[in-house]
Amino acid sequence: MPQAAPSCCRRSQHWRPPSVCQSAALTHRESSFNHPTPSGPASLRPPLGSAQELSRRPKVYEHGLACQSSITAAAQSLPPGDLAEPTTADMAVPSHVSRLQKYGPIYKRGTPGMEVVVVAEPDSVQALLTADYASLANDWGEGVSTLLGPGAIANRQGDAHRASKRTLTKGFSKEATLAYLPGVVKLAASFLSRWSSQGSVPLLGEMKCLTFDISCSLIMGFDVEEKERRKLREDFTTLTFGLSAIPFNRSNPVAAAGLDARARLLEHIQPRLSSLPHGNNGSSKPSAKMTPIQRLNAVAEAEGEEMPMEELLDQSINLLMASTETTAFSMCNMMMELESRPHIAQKLADEQRALMDRHGTDISEAVLEDMHYGEAVACEVLRVHSPVPFVFRRALIDLEVGGYTIPKGWILQLSLHQQQLDSNMAPDQPGFYPERWLDASGDLIEQPRNFMPFGGGPRLCLGRMLAKMEMKVMMALFVRGYTCKQPSQQQALTANVAARDDVIQMSFTPRQ
């Protein structure tokens, strides 16, 4: 599930979204566990007995991803950790860091009957991400399952997930994503121009508006007036905030507000969905030009199954949620990095000048392709400022992970964040260093396989190309035409659905 920071395991009433300090603290501890790793290889271990083996052959899912499944049913020791009632302090980042140091990269937390195992060991994370549907289910907790709804792709499991994914994937192919490029450029340019006329702007809120508008018009195909869009954005923000509600029930005002916002949002979206053109001269046969949500509808119709409106609405909310916060956090942190590191902004500007000489002034596919330094900056933003630091799964069978048993029913909290920090590239350069992604001649190097800011396996992010495109368009337009300034030194943002829109201030000025 792709929102910036999840409401975690429904069973843990005290969990709260990861905070800024988490990212910051872990950044300084790259690959620095000083706890011995548990016995056996630190990944999912091979089966103890062949009868217990589920499947060890790599599988290829419909969306073309090679998936290894080496999950085994086995019984050994439980991971170390404390299963005491968590306190708020326990859930704070420093405690995550100190638990990593105390227990090693696989440890348990939570309360008996509400157990969570945190996995921050790269090979195990990778193996778990690529595990098959029989071993693990997506489980992001009560907030996500209720606010997104049962029809949302994040809440679908097994064959139902596979079918949704197959349909939606076509709406996020390279061809489809490139068709969104002119719309992304237009929206980003208009936001930058407005910011530069406004003095200081609340950057996170503004980036959320931008990414919401992109998703509304390009992913959903909605052409809405600014007044209505503002209303939609407000409800969407309240709904997103609801994800941070723990416990998640009507007696919690944050959860209740989120549920009410969802109902209002659906009231707005439903008539729009009903009136969406099919994009293929009225035929319900899916066409390459359809937006992802039109495609979902058309595929169902073409297969003779009317898709229930509830399901289409849930999928719409899921796509909005998946695309908005994550990309907004990334672009906000990207602007902060560029502001505080003028030499990087300058290198990007030099690259843009060379690209304009070669390809003209339009931001075209060729510009995006040749934007190697820009791509390196985007990767570095995703590496250092994980927009999705953790993903959550539920064990459907007893699993053996890194030599420990994870009993059926327990929640696994997989640290993509640690995964990225441990990806073992230029370890002598622990800070923000885009050059780690380039070779000596400035060409992009092959990315390490455990660099997974967009997840992996059957749940791999659908919008990864779109997200990178948004980041690179914003970067290019910014360095071509503007400079920016923070009024004072501000903390880098961390993925957190409860972050206030005005937490980061920035002013933009046209470049002389």
Ligand code: HEM
């Ligand atoms: C920087 C921006 C983004 C990041 C870091 C990101 C990250 C992720 C991650 C880590 C997952 C996997 C979740 C899991 O394993 O449970 C995911 C899934 C997903 N993402 Fe993204 N995402 C981003 C932007 C987008 C955009 C722009 C879209 C467009 C709609 C999108 C759509 C999705 C969808 C639909 C899924 C669910 C896939 C599934 O359940 O099979 N994401 N994303």
